[in-house]
Amino acid sequence: MKPAPAVLACGAWLKNSAGLLQAGAWQASALHGDLSDPCACRALEASARALIAQAPGGVQAVAHDLHPDFFSSRLAQQLAAELGVPALAVQHHHAHIAAVLAEHGEPGPVVGLALDGVGLGTDGQAWGGELLAVSSQGWRRLGHLLPLALAGGDVAAREPWRMAAAALQALGRAEEIPARFGPAVGPLLAGQLQQMLARGLNCPPSSSTGRWFDAAAGALGLSLRQSHEAEAAIALEHAASAWLAQAGGRLPELLVLDILPPSEPAGCSQLDLRPLLARLLDTVQVPALQGEAAACFHLSLADGLARWLAQAAEHEGTQTVCLSGGCFMNRLLSQRLRDQLQLRGLRVLMPQANSCGDAGLALGQAWVAAHSMANAEDSAPASTRPAQRGEERSSSCV
Structure with a gap:
């Protein structure tokens, strides 16, 4: 059996960090920050070249995000061309779940839930509330949150x-x-x-979980414009946690969210959050009522996600679920969802040493690329043409 290929991964755009996966060991770079900063871009390139120098047998592939315009993606393609190895694009949310599998030494299959602000989907749209089936052999999109319109495009992420x-x-x-x-x-x-x-x-349209949190905060009047990332979501969690702390164990009246079935045989199910927003929009903007409504949002969402995951796990024939993405920095959502999944007898894997946000994404990119190359070698006939210099391959449909 051939040794696993050494793979350099260049991470994504926000909270960028790169890394090298070789001989089953992961070596991460320092955190470079967001790649809108030229200094972060220069630091990423320096880190990537330093990691390449630490691979005694050379790097066999360079992994990057599916988004072609990220500096990290362009750098990966440049480095791959210099090294004469393939550049492998990995879908953002696939990488989030793959990072959990890599950290726990699991090959899958698992059902994964990736909840974050945004990542480019294979259909060219903005994803961010994704239910996936993932294993070392590949992945499939099983479902997503019902999309909301990004009114005004990217500015909608700054104005809840x-x-x-x-x-x-x-x-x-x-x-x-x-x-x-x-x-x-x-x-x-x-x-x-x-x-x-x-x-x-x-x-x-976007299936982003982060944008649903923004909508909830905006509906309650907790945040209309954000001065920094996740400000609205943090305000919503704070209001919910404060109300629950004073409620003496009492829970708000919870809503049961509908799971919309696939519209076609190969389509995706959707979790419908509109009833939750209707509840929040009808809440009088009084602090006590805002807190109770915010708690209702968190707990109802967690329960709906748990039911959705459990159904998918049963359909896929697995008892293991993986949770990742920046929205899991929300402790209230994370704990409630984990508890509800464990009550259903499911094994729950989450990042431990690795970040659940984009800072931990490179590990998942490298894991996917390494398995993609190994699977291709195992299935290819001996006469298969080797990858050409700097050839771009996508693992997004593996």
Whole structure:
């Protein structure tokens, strides 16, 4: 049996970190930060070249995110061309779950839930609430959160009121947008956003969990505009935790979320969060009521996710589920979901030493690429053409 290939992984865009996987051992670089900073880009390249120098037998592949415009992706392709090895693109949420498998030494199969802000999907859309089947042999998308419109595109991630407005539109209540948000953001802007949503102009859909959290915070008036990443989600968790701490063990009235079946044989199921947003949008913006509604959001979401995961695990014939992605930094969501899954007799794997956020993504990229190459070698006839210099391959449909 041939030794596993040495793989360099260049990470993603936010909280970037690279790493080298060789002989089953993982060596991570320092955390470089977001690649919007030129200093972080220079640090990533220096780290990547230093890691290459530490592979005695050379690097056999360079892994990167599926998004072609990330500096990390372009660097990976450049380095692969210099080394004469393949550059392998790995879908963002596949890498999140693969990182958990790599850390725990598990080959799968597992059902994985990746919850974060955004990652490019294989369909070109913004993913972020993904139910996946993953093993060392490949992966499949089983389901996702019901998408919300990103009203105005990327700016919606910085302005939670836009996500709350998108939730109103998804509930068939778009006529409420000007009256609800006009006093805070201006009647002209609120009216323009209503028209954008009605016409679908610059309103790409996203299954992002982070954007649903933004919508919830915006609906409760806890955050309308964010000055830093995850500010709205943190405010929502704080309100929920504070209410639960004072409730003396009492829980809010919880909602049962619908799991929408696949619309076609090869389609994906969807977890529908619209009833939760309807509850929050109808909550009077009084601190005590906001806290109870925020707790309802967290606990109902966790219970819905647990039921969804359990059904998928039964269908896939596995008792092991993996949880990863930046949204699992939310302790309230993580603990409730873990508890509910364990009550159903499922084995739950989560990151321990590795980050659940994008800082831990490179490990998953490297694990996927190493297994992809090993699987290709095992299945290819002896006459198969070797990869050409700098050849781009995608593991996103393995």
